[in-house]
Amino acid sequence: MSENNEKCACGCNGHDEREDKVLEVIKECKYDKSQLMHILNETQNIYGYIPMSAQKIISKELGISMAEIYGVITFYSRFSLEPKGKYNIAVCLGTACYVKGSQSVLDKVKEILGIDVGQVTEDGKFSLEATRCIGACGLAPVMTINEEVYGKLDPSMVKDILAKYE
Amino acid sequence: MENVNLTIDGVKMSVPSSYTILEAARANGIEIPTLCHLKDINEIGACRMCIVEVEGARGFVTSCVGKVSEGMVVRTNTKAIREARKTTLELLLSAHDKKCLTCVRNKKCELQTLSEKLHIDGIEFEGEMERHPIDNLCPSIVRDPNKCILCKRCVSMCKKVQEVGAIDTMNRGFKSVVGTAFNKSLGDVPCSLCGQCINVCPTGALSEKDATKDVWKALEDPEKYVVVQTAPAVRAAIGEEFGMPIGTLATGKMVAGLKRLGFDKVFDTNTGADFTIMEEGTEVIERIKENKDLPIITSCSPGWVRFAESNYPDLLPHLSSCKSPHQMFGAIIKSYYAEKEEIDPAKIFVVSVMPCVAKKAESEREEMKVNGLRDVDAVLTTREAARMMKQAGIDLSNVEDETFDNPMGEASGAGAIFGTTGGVMEAALRTVSEVVTGKELEKIDFEEVRGEKGIKEATIKLGDQDLKIAVAHGLGNARKIMDSIREGKCDYQFVEVMACPGGCVNGGGQPIHDAKTRATVDVRALRAKALYDADKSLPVRKSHENPVIKEIYKEYLGKPGSEKAHELLHTHYHAREYFAE
Amino acid sequence: MKTIEELNEIRENTLKEISLRKDINYKGNEKHILVCGGTGCTSSHSAKIIEKLNAHIKEKQIENVRVIRTGCFGLCAKGPIIIVRPEDTFYAMATEDDVEEIIEKHILNGEIVERLLCKDVDGGTVKRLDELNFYKKQKRIVLKNCGMIDPENIDEYIAFDGYKALEKVLTSMTPEQVIEEVKASGLRGRGGAGFPTGKKWEFTKMAVGDQKYVACNADEGDPGAFMDRSVLEGDPHTVVEAMAIAAYAIGANKGYVYVRAEYPIAVHRLQIAIDQAREYGILGKNIFGTDFSFDLEIRLGAGAFVCGEETALMESVEGHRGEPRTRPPFPANKGLFGKPTLLNNVETYANITQIILNGAEWFSSIGTETSKGTKVFAVGGNINNVGLVEVPMGTTLREIIFDIGGGIPNGRKFKAAQTGGPSGGCIPAEHLDTPIDYESLAVIGSMMGSGGLIVMDDSKCMVGIAKFFLDFTVDESCGKCPPCRIGTKRMYEILERITSGKGEEGDVEKLEKLAKNIKASSLCGLGQSAPNPVLSTIRYFRDEYEAHIKEKKCPAGECKAMTKVMIDKEKCRGCSICSKNCPVNAISGELKSPFEIDQNKCIKCGVCIAKCPFKAISRV
Structure with a gap:
């Protein structure tokens, strides 16, 4: 884990404001254990992933064991234990996109970046995931890079699109 | 409770309406296979082995959770059911590390037994297996996820009964695995090491960390003087490993077996328990007098101690500073006994046979050393001791009884009942009461602290004083008491806690019984009865009347609570922090 | 907090402002520009x-024109969609660069921008939305407000009559009457299994x-399904209202909506709807001054398909891993937090207000004998009009795919339609005339499912499709x-083996045996239906399986392990388009003479096949 490198270097004595935000979310949920999913979703939004330090806070405040929290995080594919790349690429493998050839788009991205699904490039720039239907079936096959949607793709277009982010 | 009429496999029956189909079938001699089901603890219907056909129902019904109803017609043995069960079991086996011949649970594995029963003669659907590293880094428990069938009995035990939550299901689908947060070793997460997970595991995915090799090595070393001591609960269970009925008290046979293994001396940890009562009783009386850190809580159960250190570091001053009986006894053996017998304590190797796996980790604690020597050098579980005997060709059911070695072989009945919930409290009350009042007790059986209720409460008259006590067994119950102390709502003065439900008789190192036996036989009550019977049969039933104890205090330790006693028999605790970054 | 009278006043006043959206004969001088704000x-x-429309309107100080961001219009293939009302002009595939022209020409000068008008599949240009073949056979109940x-x-x-049904229920109907009405309507659950909705309500009430x-x-x-998302994005209040009605009927005072976190727009709009309803006193204590109190909370999922299963959903709402529970007990008796719970899906709820307002008889007059009302399908894959379609039950697949959907693009042939997603099956051409309802789809080996409908042309390998779905299920x-x-x-492994040319005699039978027992033994609906895509493709395309196994050939030419991409030297003119488009630089040659593919480099992606102007490249 690279938690320590993640800590703020601005001279705030290691105090991580993101932890305050997590605490605030928990407080807003009135320490209700059944709100675990919401709290994890928010934590994921705050950090971009769910680090051990945040899990410890959630465990302590809600009185849920670390094992249970870890079990919940690893069950849901939206939750991540590792930071994602600066640009997160998600290639849709929903049925509509698959039928229109999204697998070869995904293969192309993998080939260009040299990473597999679930991995991050060494420079931390790109991470890659295969997602299920983002609902833009009219544009199939599609992929997203962070918020931007790229539709009606074929593998030959991938290189130029990725080049925009270099 | 109303009864309902139903038919299973053509057999008409009338059973209470609260019954599941499985219970109704069992009550009428019809066997339905199960794997994940653990009565009252893990009723999740996950393994799909107990499926049955019910007329009018859409699809198969899960009989371990499906209730009976009036007029129900059930079939448990049709072609479709047989084929479905067989396919499911084959699938389980296709993802299971089938090293049966070299498995610690060989011939005692529920998966293996079921394969035999369902006549699995080949695995049609072999395929990829998820490979996981084996966790054998912790001193008490070994986890081999490759043998796990994801029945989750261990998870429910850990989470719902013990309320520890050290393990849970991780990942999803084919990658699912029972594990710890961040895949850490059990020793590096807030696991109490009680070992209840081992006792409910149907396969060899969970087991104790083996100590038999170390013990064999010591026995083979001519330089070593190897002493063994046995905890009270061991004698009430070890016979089961040799086919004796559950609840058989096998003290004499156990001693004989250990002697045949070649131990130089076989001592009784019950004597250690008597020391504990002397020390703890004194501590109780003093703390109540000073009204300091009340309630005082017993500390004989290392699973409980670790639980407190992990979860209630702020309340550690409540714990008695007494070491657990086998650690006390180990310290006495390497000091008093060594001096008396003129043996170099460095050459003494103390082995404890315990119903417990937490004691393995306990014996490795830094605090459990005197003059740099460990009080106890190796801890064997009841199962391991039986394993060694089997290896040595000793059939315990066919040996003549022998008695513990002197000079420290004598123990009181109070020491014997240490092995069951309420026993430490009862033993302490027998002594504390007589010390405080100076009068002999009319009735020494404290029935109010016996039995299986999760938390037992009582108010005991000590002369003109009232002593408010409680007894908790199972860590879930301990948690309730600790929370009430934290909230300032607890008015007990003296509390006994044992980590395992039922106490040591049901410890994590005891012989394992399958889920069906657990559901139909009250194993821990039978074993407890054996200990109460032992207590009743003994001439001395109070620790302070044990002549051995009296003599050692007189000759060596001085008074209970003396400086010497503290050096040898007491310890301290520390908060445990996990998931440090 | 609004009274019923105040609500009526709002209704009248707002209707005056927006009636032009429905009134083609509107004579006023106002215009509304509706722009689709759905996810697509x-x-x-x-x-x-x-943004640009608003900027231009402000800059030009145009009055009497409003821009409204609506929910989905349905024809996603033509997005982004802009509709100008009252004249109902339908602009398709517009970009921000077209905005100025729309303002200048259409809004200011009343001239339609011809080049932006939607082209129908048959090549004709349509001016108005309802002229499109796409809309002709549709009937909008669930999607009535979307767009x-x-x-x-x-x-x-x-x-548009919002919260009128709730008012009617609370002021003039008993809970029993509400349940009777829903029962009489014949509405069945739109989540897939088709359980009678009224019965479910009754069980929970009892x-x-x-x-x-x-x-x-x-x-x-x-x-590949996005019906529910579109309803939440386009008409969130209808779900809020229906849930309040359901709560009144069964005696609940609290509701939960479990939404995927992957649907940020839907979540956002639903939250706004809940907040607004609370502000108006439509959610909260003593709604409309009655004894009925009800409030609603959103709970987010986090990417687990199984959480669509009702008991897994409840586990997830409670903050656990989404692992299904055994049934019985059913949620009606022991659901969320161990309490009786009524669970319906979005589309089911979206029918409720119309049933209450128009009556059970009206609703049950639509559809077939056993399946009443309409069904929304998300139509995608190899079809011209990708989008959202709402049709009366009983409409045939042929009507949906060819009349509404505009058929198969690129001159290819229809091969199969997949309904029910990972739980459903592939339907071949011979069953195109099956009228769609719960029973008839089951008979042909598929299921209604939630409404995904993926069309596949003859370039698709059916073993590959089965593998795709099994990969998903695994x-x-x-x-x-x-x-x-x-x-x-294990099923996936066998399919993987078959599609990579290593299939063995008996693999199909193994698949069938596994499928049968997985269906029979699995704990929940996911497992019980997971083998369906395999079973239905074996049923209709067994010869394709056999060809893979026995001849080591993929008839559709899609399984890469069994095909080579080759250039026909006779047809190749050496134009180099293929080599320029090849993502792995596997094609080389000299201009004007036949090119060649390096088989060691080729990843068989097929881009060159699609790009070759002379149809000289193919899979063999």
């Missing part, structure tokens, strides 16, 4: 179009419990029970 059109930057109102404005919802809940399943997990199985956890994995 938002992905193709409709938000920028809205019609601003989903973030409660007043617009109220104007269940004993001090606390009851209503819940809405908005965890649309079928990869990934999404919760892992609780062995038949699903291990069984689907």
Whole structure:
């Protein structure tokens, strides 16, 4: 884990404001254990992933064991234990996109970046995931890079699109 | 409770309406296979082995959770059911590390037994297996996820009964695995090491960390003087490993077996328990007098101690500073006994046979050393001791009884009942009461602290004083008491806690019984009865009347609570922090 | 907090402002520009179009024109979609660069921008939305407000009879009467299994419990279905209203909507709807001054298909891993937090207000004998009009695919339609005339499912499709029970073997045996239906399986391990388009002479086949 490198270097004595935000979310949920999913979703939004330090806070405040929290995080594919790349690429493998050839788009991205699904490039720039239907079936096959949607793709277009982010 | 009429496999029956189909079938001699089901603890219907056909129902019904109803017609043995069960079991086996011949649970594995029963003669659907590293880094428990069938009995035990939550299901689908947060070793997460997970595991995915090799090595070393001591609960269970009925008290046979293994001396940890009562009783009386850190809580159960250190570091001053009986006894053996017998304590190797796996980790604690020597050098579980005997060709059911070695072989009945919930409290009350009042007790059986209720409460008259006590067994119950102390709502003065439900008789190192036996036989009550019977049969039933104890205090330790006693028999605790970054 | 009278006043006043959207004969001088703000059109930057439209209107100080961001219009293939009302002009595939022209020409000068008008599949240009073949056979009940109102404005919802059904129920109907009405309507669950909705309500009402809940399943997990999302994005209040009605009927005071976190727009708009309803006193204590109190909370999922299963959903709402529970007990008796719970999906709820307002008789007059009302399908894949379609039950697949959907693009042939997603099956051409309802789809080996409808042309390998769905199931199985956890994995492995040319005699029979037992033994609906895509493709395309296994050939030419991409030297003119487009630089040659493919480099992606102007490249 690279938690320590993640800590703020601005001279705030290691105090991580993101932890305050997590605490605030928990407080807003009135320490209700059944709100675990919401709290994890928010934590994921705050950090971009769910680090051990945040899990410890959630465990302590809600009185849920670390094992249970870890079990919940690893069950849901939206939750991540590792930071994602600066640009997160998600290639849709929903049925509509698959039928229109999204697998070869995904293969192309993998080939260009040299990473597999679930991995991050060494420079931390790109991470890659295969997602299920983002609902833009009219544009199939599609992929997203962070918020931007790229539709009606074929593998030959991938290189130029990725080049925009270099 | 109303009864309902139903038919299973053509057999008409009338059973209470609260019954599941499985219970109704069992009550009428019809066997339905199960794997994940653990009565009252893990009723999740996950393994799909107990499926049955019910007329009018859409699809198969899960009989371990499906209730009976009036007029129900059930079939448990049709072609479709047989084929479905067989396919499911084959699938389980296709993802299971089938090293049966070299498995610690060989011939005692529920998966293996079921394969035999369902006549699995080949695995049609072999395929990829998820490979996981084996966790054998912790001193008490070994986890081999490759043998796990994801029945989750261990998870429910850990989470719902013990309320520890050290393990849970991780990942999803084919990658699912029972594990710890961040895949850490059990020793590096807030696991109490009680070992209840081992006792409910149907396969060899969970087991104790083996100590038999170390013990064999010591026995083979001519330089070593190897002493063994046995905890009270061991004698009430070890016979089961040799086919004796559950609840058989096998003290004499156990001693004989250990002697045949070649131990130089076989001592009784019950004597250690008597020391504990002397020390703890004194501590109780003093703390109540000073009204300091009340309630005082017993500390004989290392699973409980670790639980407190992990979860209630702020309340550690409540714990008695007494070491657990086998650690006390180990310290006495390497000091008093060594001096008396003129043996170099460095050459003494103390082995404890315990119903417990937490004691393995306990014996490795830094605090459990005197003059740099460990009080106890190796801890064997009841199962391991039986394993060694089997290896040595000793059939315990066919040996003549022998008695513990002197000079420290004598123990009181109070020491014997240490092995069951309420026993430490009862033993302490027998002594504390007589010390405080100076009068002999009319009735020494404290029935109010016996039995299986999760938390037992009582108010005991000590002369003109009232002593408010409680007894908790199972860590879930301990948690309730600790929370009430934290909230300032607890008015007990003296509390006994044992980590395992039922106490040591049901410890994590005891012989394992399958889920069906657990559901139909009250194993821990039978074993407890054996200990109460032992207590009743003994001439001395109070620790302070044990002549051995009296003599050692007189000759060596001085008074209970003396400086010497503290050096040898007491310890301290520390908060445990996990998931440090 | 609004009274019924105040609500009526809002309704009248707002209707005056927005009636032109429905009134083709409107004679006033106002114009409303409706821009689709659904996920599909938002992905193709409709938000920028809205921004620009507003900027131009402000800059030019144009009065009497409003821009409204609506929910989905349905024809996603033509997005982003802009509709100008009252004249109902339909602009398709517009970009922000077209905005100025629309303003200058259409809005200011009343001239239609011909070049932006939508082209129908038959080549004709349509001016108005309802002239499109796409809409002709549709009937909109569930989607009635989608594309019609601003989903973030409660007043617009109220104007089109919103919250009238709740008012009717609370002021003039007993809970029993509500349940009777829903029962009489014949409405069945739109989540897939088709359980009679009224019965479900009745069971939950009869269940004993001090606390009851209503819940809405908005965890649309079928990869390729987006009906529920579109309803939440386009008309969130209809779900809020229906849940309040359901709560009144069964005696609940609290509701949960479980939505996928992957649907940010839907979540956002639903939250706005809930907040607005609370502000108006439509949610909260003593609604409309009656004894009835009800409030609603959103709970987010986090990417687990199994959470669409009702008991897994409840586990997830409670903050656990989404592992299904055994049934019985059913949620009607023991659901959320152990209390009796009514769970319906979004589309089911979206029918309720119309049933209450128009009556059970009206609703049951639509559809077939056993399946009443309409069904929304998300139509995708190899079809011209990708989008959202609502048709009366009983419409045939042929009508949906060819009349509404505009048929198969690129001159290819229809091969199969897949309904029911990972739980459903592939339907071949011979069954195209099957009228769609719950029973008839089951008979032909598929299921209604939540409404995904993926069309496949003859370039698709059916073994590959089965493998695709099994890959999905293996990934999404919760892992609780062995038949699903291990069984689907074993099926996938066999399919993988077959598609990579290593299939063995007997593999199809193995698949069938596994499928049968996984269906019979699995704990929940996911496992019980997971083998369906395999079974239905074996049923209709067994010869394709056999060709893979026996001849080591993929008839559709899709399984890469068994095909080579080759250039026909006779046809190749050496234009170099293929080599320029090849993503792995596997094609080389000299201009004007035949090119060649380096088989060691080729990844068989097929781009060159698609790009070759002379159809000289093919799979062999």
